[in-house]
Amino acid sequence: MEAPSLHALAAMALTVAVFYLFVRDRISIEIVSLLAIAIIAVGLYFYPMPHTQPTDGLQLAFSGFGHYALITICALMVMGRGLVVTGALEPAARFLERVFKLNLQLGLLFSLLIAFALSMGVNNTPVLVLLIPIFVTLALRGAMPASKTLMPLNAASLLGGLATTIGTSTNILVVAIAVDLGMPRMGVFHFTPIVLAASLIALPYIWLVMPRMMRDNTPEVSEAQRMFVTRLRVPPSSNLAGRHFDEVVDTLPEDFRFEERPAGPFETGQKLRVSGTHDALEDAIRVLKGQIAPGWVVDEVEREAKRLGEDIQVVEMVVTSDSRLIDRTLATSGIADRFGVAVLGIHKPNRPLRAEDAVDASGDMRLAEGDVLLVMGLTGTINTFAQADSLLQLEGAREVPRRSKALLAATIMGVSVGLASIGVLPIAIASLGGAILMFLTGCVKFDRVGRALSAQVIVLVAASIAIGRFVLDSGAAGWLGESLALGLQFLPPAGVLAAIMLFVTVLTNFASNATAATVGTPIAFAIATELGLPQEPLILAVLFGCNLCYATPIAYQTNMLIMAEGSYQFGDYVKAGVPLVLIMVVTLSVLLAMTYGM
Known part of the structure; x- marks a missing residue:
């Protein structure tokens, strides 16, 4: 057997080095990925592979950014x-x-x-x-x-x-080959x-082990979620109309409560003081089909958003010492008429609702310095409102879902x-x-x-595609397959299956499924013929190995899709995926040997 070429050695060394840096997590994934792409580009430009031009190396290095x-x-x-x-x-x-x-x-x-x-x-x-x-x-x-x-x-x-x-x-590809x-x-x-x-x-x-490893x-939330006090309105379409409090209490979110309870059934047009977190208020409105802001204001905001093609925002705004809103109530402030925004609730710092809070004759709370308003509107109207009434807009604005679409x-x-x-x-x-x-x-x-x-994810995918192509085109994958074939003659059938499956698994986790299938299937076919073993179980060992892509985020596209949403690090895949790979290799190898009488 011939020694690997210098390019094959370089491909294997680069793969090991990149994997080590990913697992160590000392340098960000983006930096390591870009370094890998740069090394491939510069290296193949000055030392191109046989029968290639320097520009071919550049194309290989950057091909990942345009890859399907x-x-x-x-x-x-x-x-x-x-x-x-x-x-x-x-x-x-x-x-x-x-x-x-x-x-x-x-x-x-x-x-x-x-x-x-x-x-x-x-x-x-x-x-x-x-x-x-x-x-x-x-x-x-x-x-x-x-x-x-x-x-x-x-x-x-x-x-x-x-x-x-x-x-x-990948299954379709292996079967076709x-x-x-x-x-x-x-x-x-x-x-x-x-x-x-x-x-x-x-x-x-x-089910039981993997979640505990994550x-x-x-x-982290810097502070407890704010509780906002507001008025719940009962329109004719509300699920509350005609029902008693005890009939609806079990359907309410945990962080939502009625501060006022009606003596009898809920009546259309009734206004009751309630409190809850932003999420709890949204859930309660959906379940009860009530309103926490005047319907005409909400309708106006939605019409304007549709006309301008903008998203509706919900933001938290703090009343500062210079605000004209101090000592006024929402009813007397004229916020809706002047600015076209809806105030969904008021948070009193360190005191969600107390009897000693100043209220006017109608029972509405007066605003004070430090109060936090939950405001819904368009970006422009919210900014105008904040500037005109000296409000401090907090971070964490949320978009209202465009449910019409x-x-x-x-x-x-x-x-x-x-x-x-x-x-x-x-x-x-x-x-x-x-x-x-x-x-x-x-x-x-x-x-x-x-x-x-x-x-x-974008940079990591591009780097993994470039590394995979380098491993395949340099001959590193083929050389590793030949090395594997030399040692398999000394193993029992189940060991041969496990070795082939592990080899393909390594390829699929560090290169790509397509590379593993393209390289592994012919090798398994040839090994079966050489050792006098049935061909089908060895081909299935390749097919199974191509799918054991649990150990790295670059192994399969769904691994990439969950990376950002789950805030995973490279090491999370290794920690949770390697045991699963070993479980599957051992189990599938034994089952294949038993099924085919090997």
Whole structure:
């Protein structure tokens, strides 16, 4: 066997060095990724590979930025953003929220089984695209942190995708290469029983162990959530009309309470003092179909937002010592008439509601220095209001979901996912078409695209594609395969299967699934012929290994999709993914040997 070329050695050394730097986490992922791209570009420019030009090295190094995989990931992020900002996934999130409230562990298990089952018949990438924003929303609603749910969900979807020949694009590629080599075509459920048996061992780890290995990456809140006092109005369409307090109390959010209780049933036109956090007030309005600001003001803000094509903002504003609002009430301030904004509630610092707070004859609270107003309106009117009345605008403005476009966003996502799932369009084309439609229909604004994309993910994907191509084109992958074949003659059949699976797993976690499938399938076919072993189990070992992409974020596009939303570090994938890889390699190798009588 010949020694590896200098370029192959350089590719292997660069891969190991980049992995080490990623795991150490001393230098940011963006810097390491850009350094890797720069090293490949400069190195291949001055020392090009045989039969190539210096400019070919530059093309290889920077090819990741225009690669279809990166474009697909960005398009999927944009579509996911469209579902969030329109509130399209709120019904599904509320259903799962009820499941999680019954029991967190059972809620997670239920979600994992859904992801697993869907990924068996549908490409697992669209499945994760749908589930990610739902579980991010659930985390904001107080369920399990996104960092503890997204990694297990991704693992479950990858596991489900492993179970059928159509579960992932990699499965289709391996089966196609095997057919080209002379093997009979495998059916959709050809190896499903093997994967289902392995899942009985892997799923408990994903469900019970993996979440405990993940840190709670939820951003820390600098202070407790503010409680806002407001008036709840009972319009004719409200669910409160004609009902008693005891009938609705169990449907209220935890951080919401009535400060005044009616003696009898609720009546249309009634105004009752209530208090709650911003989220609790929103949930209570949705459940009770009440109003916490005059209906005409809210309608005016919505009409103006539609006319101008702007998003409605909800911000918190502090009353300063120079404000004209001091000692006035909302009714006497004329805020709505003068500025066209709606004040949804008032927070009294360190005293959510006390009897000694100054009130006027009608019972409305007077504003004081330091009070925090929860204000809804357009960006321009809010800024005008803040400047005119000497208010200090706090950070953390939130957009009101454009619910009028929720059905449209859900339809665009559904059609895109459906076309990709049944194979009418490649996932890249379907996701790009969906993202463009999200822009054209206003579900996602052009100036808000930056919020949907993650610079860290973009640079990391580009670097991983460049490294993968370098490993393949330099001959490093082929040399490693030849080295593997030399040592397999001394191993038992189950050991041969495990070794092939581990080799392909390493390739798929550090290069790409396509590289692993392209290199691994012919090698496995040749090893089977050389050692006199049945070809099918060795080909399946390659197929399984290509899907064991749990150990790095660069291994598969869904790993990248969850990275930003879960605030994961490179080391999180290694810590949680390596044990799962070992579990699957051992289990699948034994099951393959038993199934094929090896």
